[in-house]
Amino acid sequence: MTAPLLAVDHLRIEAARTGAVVVDDVSFAIERGEFLAVVGESGSGKTAAARAILGLLPPGLRRVGGEIRLDGEDLADIAPQRMRALRGRSVGMVFQEPMVSLNPAISVGAQMAEGLALHEKLTRGEIRQRCLDMLARVQIRDPERTFDAYPHEFSGGMRQRIMLASVMLLKPKLLLADEPTTALDTLSQREVLDLMVELARDHGTSVILITHNLGLVSRYAQRAxxxxxxxxxxxxxxxxxxxxxxxxYTRQLVDALPRRRAAAGRRAASEPLISVRGLKVSFGGRQRLFRRDANVAAVNGVDLEIGAGETVAVVGGSGSGKTTLGRAMLRLIPAAGGEIRFQGRDVIATRDRAFRLASQLVFQDPYSSLDPRMRVGEIVAEPLRHVTELSSAERDRRVADMLDEVGLAGFAQRWPHELSGGQRQRIAIARAIVRHPSFVVADEPVSALDMTIQAQVLKLFERLQAQYGFACLFISHDLAAVEQVADRVVVMQGGRIVEQGSRDDVFDRPQHAYTKALLAATPVLDFSGQAAARASG
Structure with missing residues (x-):
């Protein structure tokens, strides 16, 4: 038998200051041309193990044992000059957040050319042409413009394509992909990973996919x-x-995957709690040297209504208008046209303060939405400052009860940075629910969480909604989560609603081509170990 391309034996990584073990006696191998998935929750050590292969552990971590062999060469103890020669040329890495790993001050072309200039003896013209060819290969429509542009000018999916193109230019033997699609919508996720597989196959590259998404594992990997x-x-x-x-533990991960619950049939027969008619939201066009581009219609003529206690999910790709719709319904951004009615009252014309007090938002990123200078108890108590009938003791009791309900009793004196991602999201939910609102907009509330934490947060959200009866606009690109929590589903594309209906109708009998594309792009486990495509009509 031939030796594997990469063999990791008894790898051990510790925290440099405390000696805490981050990776303990881990061994695995990957064959040439193989697609291997490394799966685990946040803090499982999967990213640390991958970074150790390239010698890119952060300063706080150190490898204290084990061997890492690439084509028989021990990478653990080679000289720094040799490691620099291997990075990019033999082992490439696609990082989790391309906006962080791409330098915002350097053009796309200059960043792509860096590796070729370091490892290949090519002229500037040859380097440019190789870069343009690779940009076209990853299906970027205007390679010339992209080459001279900067990372901030592109969407998340486009930035991830650029990162993939940069790494695959050197045709590495091994590609490390660290959560490469976490923040991407379903269609962009499918496109990026299909491109990764195609490029790897063309160049004979082995791939290690680091992920917590078992749906992606089932669709793309051979071993895990x-x-x-x-x-x-x-x-x-x-x-x-x-x-x-x-x-x-593996059974726990599989069991944490969202599953469709029985239809609740909670839709109220009476007048909806909140409704919008012909809602429009426009953003000003980009300012050029002598002119301004035309306004962009982010939401264009949307009609929607939500009943008390009902969950309506809004799905669609990035830029479809989902988040803009939610924020406009809360009047956090101005509407360019249409009307919003809450309990029959026009809240745009009357600037209804009661509506503001009865509405709350759960943000996508709880870390950036929690004030780092406030303790948890103060954060949760903040929405109660307008409830004048509560005494100080009653307010403290309400906060303590709310923390207990979200499973964080005794956390009132902690700071946000002392909490995990799942705990921070629970605090964000507690802050939204503590005032007992009538209407909640949940904007991608579980998109950045691993499977087990996501399952806990979704169950918590469902339980709190059943207890307090608030209406919910659930914004998400995670169709599996939507399938678990939604009563009705609204599909948006280009600022318009292209399809809406009951959850079962939309998922089982989609009518619009875009809905079918979203469903087909979502990997689904059939729990017999195979990736199953959703019914696409």
Missing amino acids: VVLRQGLLVESGSVQQILSAPREA
């Missing part, structure tokens, strides 16, 4: 390695791990 708290829990074929996991 499961990590938990730095330990290797289980490894084997994807079919075996997903259909017949041997370890309790």
